[in-house]
Amino acid sequence: MINATLLELSSALQGKRVSSVELTRMFVQRAQRTNDRLNAFITLDPDKSLAQAAAADARIASGEGTTLTGIPIAHKDIFCTRSWRTTCGSRMLANFVAPYDAFVIERFNAAGAVILGKTNMDEFAMGSSNESSFFGPVRNPWDLRAVSGGSSGGSACAVAARVSPAATGTDTGGSIRQPAALCGISGLKPTYGVVSRYGMVAYASSLDQGGPIARSAGDLALLLNVMAGFDARDSTSLERPSEDYGRDLERPLKGLRLGLPREYFSEGLDNDVAAAVQEALAQLRKQGCELVEISLPKTKLAIPVYYVLAPAEASSNLARYDGVRYGYRAAEYSDLRDMYGKTRAQGFGAEVKRRILVGTYVLSHGYYDAYYLQAQRLRRLIAEDFSRAFQQCDIIAGPTTPSVAFDLGEKSADPVQMYLADIYTIAVNLAGLPGLSIPCGFGAKGRPVGLQLIGNYFREAQMLNVAHQYQRVTDWHQRMPAEPE
């Protein structure tokens, strides 16, 4: 059961071979047993989960179940879930009980899925290792000394450890794809605008995108079908005809051109990662793909551009945390300004404060043109790099990360070191393109390696096709870490 695909679980539930209550109880118990070691969950509420499961069983019994009815899903603690604590991995929201559901949660609820729990994450989604969470770091289920990646570390860990059949995450600079890669599972960031950001706590509004995390391309398609859709309450939500993201899974790959950016295979890429990725590309060539060398010359610029734009947007989005209407308030202060100053100094962790300060500076009088506008102009050049590349290929492929998971604490002393590891994922958010990561082998210390696919706008079905065909003839996505006892 713990290795079953979503379709297999659905079939078992519809066929009454297992009830949602039994399934949910099983996963909740796994989550409770493993949380001391893994710390994947910030909140578990078995009573609430089992109540949803019972309702799902009733719905299935009356013949009104859908594919996801009765299936427990873990949600990144960035999605507002009505009556559940929603902390964003921060002291600032440690006791915030969401009064409403995010669009994504509404969709899963409507499908009859069960909320398994709220997963751990880097504070306010700022981080690549899940070490900045107020609730402690998440450990990599493949090697407990290693990070799970971030910011959707809890979700990736839960899925990899078979503690949840699937999960949701968000990706602003790589936060779905990178933890998926480091934890040996599959994760997808849709084209910007495809998944509504309503109820998804904002970090960088022009970059944030919610997406699915699971163990196969087929499962990602099922989840994306539920998550995608127009929502008038998100001003950047796109109105497009609805589609079945799994419609092209079985299409043969013959003639599909995979573009390999030379900048993604040069210095900075560890040999073990390069080897696993090259083997995956050789496999895809055997399956009919044509490999084409391309260039994304602005690759290196993506990091400084992101670390101007994202902090700038974050400084604006996080201004709302002032201790007045919700969230943490300092215990002692002399006046209103002091209350703001202390509330925010105490409520936010170091990384969040750093990014707010950077963002405040680049938006401030005298620096706006030189930093913020300059970064936005470069953003256009980066997006144009991709447009040009997509004239020569259908999908871009390469490593998701330059190395396998690093050790806990290894990079926390030097924030910039952490930032540099985002090199392959970050430009995708700047351009607003879809990206996905699937496991393609193991590297140093037996830690997983991820292969990244970047598609043109709205080409999720095509990317899932490639991922599924690869997963039909390989079994990296079925490998399971040892139980964390």
Add this chain to the structure above:
Amino acid sequence: MALSVDDVRHIAALARIEVDAQEIAQVLHQLNDIFALVEQMRAVDTSGITPMAHAQDVVLRLREDRVTEHDQRELFQANAPQVEDGLYLVPKVIE
């Protein structure tokens, strides 16, 4: 461009985040590391390029000017640190 301690104090004031005397040196050092990273992008010639704020070429949607929300003050104020008679309480502003 390297920041000074005064710059850090100024930004911290704008951001309403208290940075005390002990922390300020370390914060300054870390911010300067980040700005050293960011400097790379300032040298690139971008004359004539339109800034890109958004991935898709879309315009802000408008809606009919009708009241669609209803009063849920009690529900929302359940999360507030201090409320009284439906008002959010903060330290006195006017001396």
